[in-house]
Amino acid sequence: MKSQRHGLVLDRTGAIFAELEALGLAGWEFQVVSTVEAARKALSRDPQLIGLVAFDSPHAWPAAELDQLLARPEVEWIALLEEGLLRSERISPELLRSFHDFHSLPLDRVRLAFTLGHAHGKAQLCRSAVGVRGEFGSYGMTGTSPKMRQLYRQIDKILTVDAPVLIGGESGTGKELVARAIHQHSARARGPFIAMNCGAIAPSLIQSELFGHERGAFTGAGQRKIGNIEAANDGVLFLDEIGDLPLEMQANLLRFLQDKTITRVGSTERVKVNVRVIAATHVDLQRAVAEGRFREDLYYRLNVLHVSLPALRERREDIPLLAETVFAEHRHQASPQVRGFGSAALRAMMDYEWPGNVRELINRVQRAMIMTENRLIGVSDLGLPTSAENGAQTLEELRSTVERELIEVSLKKHGNNVSETARQLGVSRVTLYRMIDRLKIIL
Ligand SMILES: Nc1ncnc2c1ncn2[C@@H]1O[C@H](COP(=O)(O)OP(=O)(O)OP(=O)(O)O)[C@@H](O)[C@H]1O
Ligand SMILES: [Mg+2]
Structure with missing residues (x-):
């Protein structure tokens, strides 16, 4: 016997769902929800390949919420709608962009069975390209490559302890994303996440940014200011580009890590603070230590747990999935005719070195989606070199x-x-x- 296939139906009143049930489509089981939020929850709980959205009016669903729901890359969507709505200005752009197909009322048993079967087959193909059902990544990150799986396992372990973390990796590899994920999934999730870029603050201001100051502590200190360490109490302090921290400030940070207290500039009072420090660097800190630019003792204090993010070119197998995910997430900004990537574009993405890693991929794909005049994004839309540009073919x-x-x-x-x-x-x-x-x- 053929196994049952499942579909999620989003229908405000349940009337179109009733019509669907009355068709008695063999091999199909449907679950109905009446709000976009309920649909989102249902899909998180129980991933489905097929979603049907009923439109009984042009304003049936809040556009922004619906757009977000339709962006889920694992689901193929089918619209069920009153025929008149096909010409509605509010609905047609959505149809163009986000649905696999649409079906006007009254429902036609044969045609709908065909559409559902086709959409299901397509969703399954996409799923097998990705791997396990619904598994596109973890901790809000996209990637199923061995390197990413190893990263998820490292994060699993990091969440169970409360020690400092040092995150290394080239620019755009997701260091901040990992830091936020650690915060969000750890026991400190209810506490604040304070991010500070050590390279972007004038050295003269870093002391007060980190530790705060009392009123009148120095010229211009008109008010008492709580520093970032204190502001992150019970949460996480993310120190980005830690390699740029001036040497004298490194000594102060080390003191805080050792005795868990701070002293605001212009004060003698020691304040106890409970903060987890996560630091990130795109430079080789060990080399900075060897060259005397970074304190060795601070390095060991920060590097209790270490995460090293792979460059995108070290996990090329994730590139199509990342590109598709970006495509799905930004579909609402795209040229209406664009449907996906041409195979030459996918190949060019696989061959490219991606010096700017995931950030560069997001930028290139987003720009191509807006600028392209083709149905399928091409190599030139992405601004990537073609093999012809690399010299004559051998x-x-x-x-x-x-x-x-x-x-x-x-x-x-x-x-x-x-x-x-x-x-x-x-x-x-x-x-x-x-x-x-x-x-x-x-x-
Ligand atoms: N594995 C991933 N899956 C999905 N999105 C990702 C992934 N890695 C990075 N990104 C996205 O790429 C962009 C850059 O990530 P992030 O800012 O965390 O990088 P970074 O390593 O801190 O870069 P930099 O060193 O330049 O500060 C962000 O938009 C982030 O959401
Ligand atoms: Mg960053």
């Missing part, structure tokens, strides 16, 4: 291009089934897997 490159295209077409034809594709192409499965790997084909 015979080897030409061979790879032909092989890649053949394999991709055949895989598509066989629904990504590697055994059947191998049979058609006359190679063994092992050989095909090797080629897929070598040619960086995305399954």
Whole structure:
């Protein structure tokens, strides 16, 4: 027997849901919710591949909330709506951008069964490209590569203790995102998260930014000011670019880490503060220590727990997923005709070095989505180098291009089934897997 497939129905009044149930579609089970918030909760609890949104009026749903819901990359959405609404200005842009398909009322059993089956098949394909159901990442981060999985496991452990953390990684790899995730998922979540960029504050002001000052402590200190350490009491203090902290301030920070008290500038009173310090750096702090620019004792105090974020080029397999996620999240700003990425664009993203890491990827994809005039985002929309720009093609490159295209077409034809594709192409499965790997084909 074929297993049941499930769909979530968002319907204000339940009337369209009743019509759907009356069709008695074999193999389908539907759950109904009446608010966008309830739909969001239902999907978090029990991930679904198919969502149906009923429109009984142009204002059926708050646009911003609905946009956010429709942005979930794992769900294929189908709109069910009164025929007249197809011409409504409020609804048609949504249809263009976010729905897999739409269906006007009254519901047609055969056509709806077909649409549902097609949408389900597509959602499953996307899911198999991503891996486990609904698993796109963890802690608000996107990525399922071994390097990211290792990172999630490290964070799991970091959450169980309360020691300082040092986060290393190139620019744009997600250091601040990780710091915020640690705060949000730890016992300190109810406390504040105070972020401070040590490189962006004039050295003369850092002391007072960190420790605060009393009124009249120095010229211009008209009011008492609570410093960032004190403001982060019971929460987390995130010290970004810790490598830029001037040496004398390093001594003061070390003193705070050792005795957990601060003294405001212009005061002698010692104030007890309960703060977890998370520091981040994009420079090699160990080298800074070796060169005498960073105190060794402070380095060891901060580096009790260490997280090192991988550069995007070290986890290239996450690039399509990240690009798709950015696409889904920013769909509301995109040119209305744009549907996704062309295969050359995906390949160019896989080949690129991404010096600016995830931040650069987000920027390039967002810009391409707004600026493109095509249905599929191309290499030039992303501003990435094409292989032609990298010089004339060698015979080897030409061979790879032909092989890649053949394999991709055949895989598509066989629904990504590697055994059947191998049979058609006359190679063994092992050989095909090797080629897929070598040619960086995305399954
Ligand atoms: N794994 C990820 N999944 C999704 N978004 C990510 C991921 N890593 C980073 N980002 C996003 O990329 C952008 C840059 O991340 P973040 O600011 O945390 O980087 P950073 O390492 O602190 O960079 P910098 O060193 O330049 O300050 C943010 O918009 C963040 O949300
Ligand atoms: Mg940062």
